[in-house]
Amino acid sequence: MNKRRLGLLTGTHAVNDLYQGLVPALLPFMVLERGYSYTAVSGLMLAATGLSSVVQPLVGLYADRHPRSWLVPTGFLVAALGVVLAGLSHSYLLTWIAIALCGLGIAAYHPPATVAARAAGGASQKAMSVFSVGGTIGASFAPMLAAAVVGGAGLAHSYLLGLPALAMGAVWLLSNAGRGSASGAASGSAGNAGAALLKPHNDWRAFGWLVATIVCWSIPYVTVLSMLSLRITRDLHGTGFQGAAALTGFTASGAAGVLLGGWLGDRIGRIGTIRAGYLFALPSLAGLVLAPSAGWALGCTALLGMSMFLPFAAQVTLAQDYLPRNPATASGITLGLALSVGGLVSPLLGMLSDARGLGVTFSAVLCVLAAATGLALRLRNRAAQAVVQMAGASGSLGSAQ
Template identity: 85%
Template sequence: MNKRRLGLLTGTHAVNDLYQGLVPALLPLMVLERGYSYTAVAGLMLAGTGLSSVVQPLFGLYADRHPRSWLVPTGFLVAALGIVLAGLSRDYLLTWIAIALCGLGIAAYHPPATVAARAAGGTSQKAMSVFSVGGTIGASFAPVLAATAVGGGSLSRSYLLGLPALAMGAIWLLANTGTSGNAAAAASAAARRAGAHMPKPHNDWRAFGWLVATIVGWSIPYVTVLSMLSLRITRDLHGTAFQGAAALTAFTAAGAVGTLLGGWLGDRIGRMGTIRTGYLFALPSMAGIVLAPSPAWALACTALLGTSMFLPFAAQVTLAQDYLPRNPATASGITLGLALSVGGLVSPLFGMLSDARGLGFTFTAVLCVLCAATVLALRLRNRTMQPPPAETAGTEAAA
């Protein structure tokens, strides 16, 4: 494991996902200052997240065919530029274009950065979990940064939001120049030439399809819980607003803990054992929320659910890359972008179901979806691939 390289990539992930989190964090401020309607807000959210999820596999295809390390810093710098322009623009169309630019930067970052993190981590599942948590930490700071820099009707100060990206860009430049950076680049190029004539393992698209279906079944409960859990506690269980907010905080924090714990377990009990354990423990946790008699019971089950659902997260990313060894960036783009976005795309349907039948019925339906995802997870099979020669050599040289 190249800890220095992994730490640098984790830092870039935190900065990149900071701008992903700034999109929803800035929307309430835009409503107050510019008087946007809910429809306009939904349009901006679609530009920032929906477009990013759809084009992310395309950037994965490009990264597989034309590996370019500059995509990593370019991604988060473009995302920062989009956020700054969105804050400074007064025209809605220009704001929409700016947030779409932010989404494109976020999409461009993830596939190559995930492949680079896998190379830096070697065979360790813990490395991928650390990289993943970096993004969670960055996104969690977005509301604080938005309120501090541009809160209180001060969107004209949005240029301040670009400072984290500029600082990380400078760090990236310093870390990738000089003697060690040149040596790593030379070793990586030599290894690519040496490995060009080596036969590459085939892509297992069938197994990858089953994994994508599993992740889709994971994303639907995740998005539904994230959007409706607070209402479930306050309306159905007669909890306070504080208890509803505490449940969401517990779910997010437990997700970060589960991601790290999943990486640790993956190195000890294996990748498939971690995936199956996460899904099997998530089922009684979700059932506990459905049958919860009180807010306190729901809060406890929520913490367990967040931990369980994120146990398989890092393992699923590395498994996707091993299913498609010829296209690891594409695999990352589909699993982290397109498959995870399905939960958001179908969330209006569950909202309509809640209006018609109540939140209890909706959470029961979500439990059924999670059961189907668990069945799919249990039928997944492991596939271990050695890191590509270019990545291995480049990592060792950088170390």
């Protein structure tokens, strides 16, 4: 394990996802300063999450065939540029385009950075979890950074939000950490090619149920991410600081949920972890819907973030075991689809919020989460025997050679 390089990549992940978190964190300030409606806000979330998640598998396809280490810094620098331009733009169309640019930068970052992190971490699952949590921690600081930079001085000072990306870009260049990512990608591709020789059976039906579960998970997730601050400040008469704190609590508890989910998965199994996450998330979201005060909502939000992310790692590995012949495809669909579907539906939920209020919208997504819980309860485990056999056969081929 190359701890130094893994630490650098974790830092870039934190900076990259900082900008992913800044998009929803800036939305309340845009509503106050520019008078955007809930529908307009949801359209911006569509630009940020929907396009990014759809483009990400295409970038991954390119990165697999043509490894390019420069995609890592380019990704988070383009994401930062999009956030800065969105804050400085006065037209809604230009703001939408800028946020879409941010989403494209985020999409360009993740595939090559994940390959590089896997090469740096070797066979360690802990290394990959640390890299993943780095992104969640970065996103958790976004609301506070937005409040500190934009809260007092207005969106005109959004250019200051680009400083973390510039600093990390300089660190990346000085460390020359991009060396070896191409070789790591090449060796990974060779391993996958050797493994494909066995062609184990894909369980597309079980994978379809898992995808349906994740789709129903993504809608409440994106809705809470984009509407939580407005729910706290407008419906529950909380302060702007409480609205930002709620977003921070949601993302920070999500990071804790990822780590806790990995620990639980080793002890009670993947299916038990997935079911526990959904079963705990349901009353947490219900508490947010019925919250009588901002303080009550803050507590429910923290529990909701942890519960929703308990199944995160387990769902990815389960998807790969459902499709052992196409593990990259399984990962791309589960990770990319999760945010894209929620982003595509968010404008409709924004229209519902404009017409009936945020309380009705949160009640609607509670029903969607209940459907996700029902789907999660019918998921069944699939042993990783095919994957183990693939790895063993690949090793045998290497020994024979």
